Amino acid sequence: MIDYNSPICLRLDSHALVSNWKALAKLSGSAVTGAAVKADGYGLGAPQVVKRLWNAGCRDFFVAHWAEAAKLVDIIPPGHIAVLNGIGEGDVNMARSLGAIPVLNTPLQVNAWKEAGGGQCHVMLDTGINRLGIGPEQAHSGLFEGLDIDILLSHLASADEDVQQNQTQLKCFYQISSSISCKRRSFANSAGIMLGDKYHFDLTRPGLSLYGGIARSEMSGIIKPVVYIKAKVLQIRELNRGEPIGYNAAYRCTEPVRTATLAIGYADGYARAFSNKGQVWFGGYMLPVIGKVSMDLLVVDASTVPLLHEGDLLDVDYDLQNAGAVSGLSQYELLTGLSKRARISWT
Ligand SMILES: *Cc1c(COP(=O)(O)O)cnc(C)c1O
Numbered sequence: 001m002i003d004y005n006s007p008i009c010l011r012l013d014s015h016a017l018v019s020n021w022k023a024l025a026k027l028s029g030s031a032v033t034g035a036a037v038k039a040d041g042y043g044l045g046a047p048q049v050v051k052r053l054w055n056a057g058c059r060d061f062f063v064a065h066w067a068e069a070a071k072l073v074d075i076i077p078p079g080h081i082a083v084l085n086g087i088g089e090g091d092v093n094m095a096r097s098l099g100a101i102p103v104l105n106t107p108l109q110v111n112a113w114k115e116a117g118g119g120q121c122h123v124m125l126d127t128g129i130n131r132l133g134i135g136p137e138q139a140h141s142g143l144f145e146g147l148d149i150d151i152l153l154s155h156l157a158s159a160d161e162d163v164q165q166n167q168t169q170l171k172c173f174y175q176i177s178s179s180i181s182c183k184r185r186s187f188a189n190s191a192g193i194m195l196g197d198k199y200h201f202d203l204t205r206p207g208l209s210l211y212g213g214i215a216r217s218e219m220s221g222i223i224k225p226v227v228y229i230k231a232k233v234l235q236i237r238e239l240n241r242g243e244p245i246g247y248n249a250a251y252r253c254t255e256p257v258r259t260a261t262l263a264i265g266y267a268d269g270y271a272r273a274f275s276n277k278g279q280v281w282f283g284g285y286m287l288p289v290i291g292k293v294s295m296d297l298l299v300v301d302a303s304t305v306p307l308l309h310e311g312d313l314l315d316v317d318y319d320l321q322n323a324g325a326v327s328g329l330s331q332y333e334l335l336t337g338l339s340k341r342a343r344i345s346w347t
Helices: 014-027 038-042 046-056 065-070 091-098 105-116 164-177 321-325 331-336
Strands: 008-012 061-063 081-083 101-104 122-123 148-154 184-186 229-238 256-263 280-281 284-290 298-301 312-317 343-346
Touching: 014 046, 038 046, 038 331, 046 061, 065 081, 065 091, 091 101, 091 164, 101 105, 122 164, 148 164, 256 284, 256 312, 321 331
Parallel strands: 008 343, 061 081, 081 101, 101 122, 122 148, 148 184
Antiparallel strands: 008 229, 229 256, 229 312, 256 298, 280 284, 280 312, 284 298
């Protein structure tokens, strides 16, 4: 149940999460669909996300760190968890004891895995993002000899844009991967799924859009919001023309203003980038954020809603596309920045 006595309520919609995964699975055609649950399930709580997606039929989960994998092994069999950052010195023992599968990203990691006795692994090829993975110049056939590769991965740099780089990476992935033996190939993130079947291979790996992110505009209408935020009104004031609001007087009333102070701030993940820009709703009325967002508080202009009272709960606009446009933050940052101080309820 939602505890509306908490000053901030973060409602996470299980049905929307599962519906998004199913929609992405459908868009992935004949490819199987996994889930990126790194960064604690993009801030929403990896265990809760994984439980729901496992029950929906998802079997391939991606985290970045071994510590993230460790939090999931009591929930699902470890063989279904891939660790994207791979193995550093000392991680081999962790990998062995957990049973999660490393994504090997460098020739050094490949050799370390072989020396440790090998076993099932995944391999990341870098086809042009030039961030992490075995580059074309490093991917000589001898390197992979004797490896038991389940998933051969690569990652797109600009799938959210219509640029030549997508085709260039695709061609590179076809070329390099054709000579490496593996069980499955995986290329597309959320945005990559929308680029068409050629990009799907055997397994897709959406993250953002599971959680309601609109990775490409074609997804709006298909992907549903998962995160809803309510914050409590702590105080209502009537201010005069010319009075300043909040730190550094970043807003000054140009007329008499009825203000409402809400119990939410950047420590809750509601970023300072929403200062003088964020939007909060009371029924059909939009109340703009005025002044700077503080750590625990923000002020909105409630002049249009005389019925608003101290103790009321307002809906903080966290529609990822709109909130992203307003704040200049990426949808990824909006999700992963959410903090655990809020009362979180999955419905
Ligand atoms: C984060 C990540 C994904 C998911 O990407 P989204 O853009 O969130 O869908 C897929 N693959 C890799 C390697 C990643 O790091």
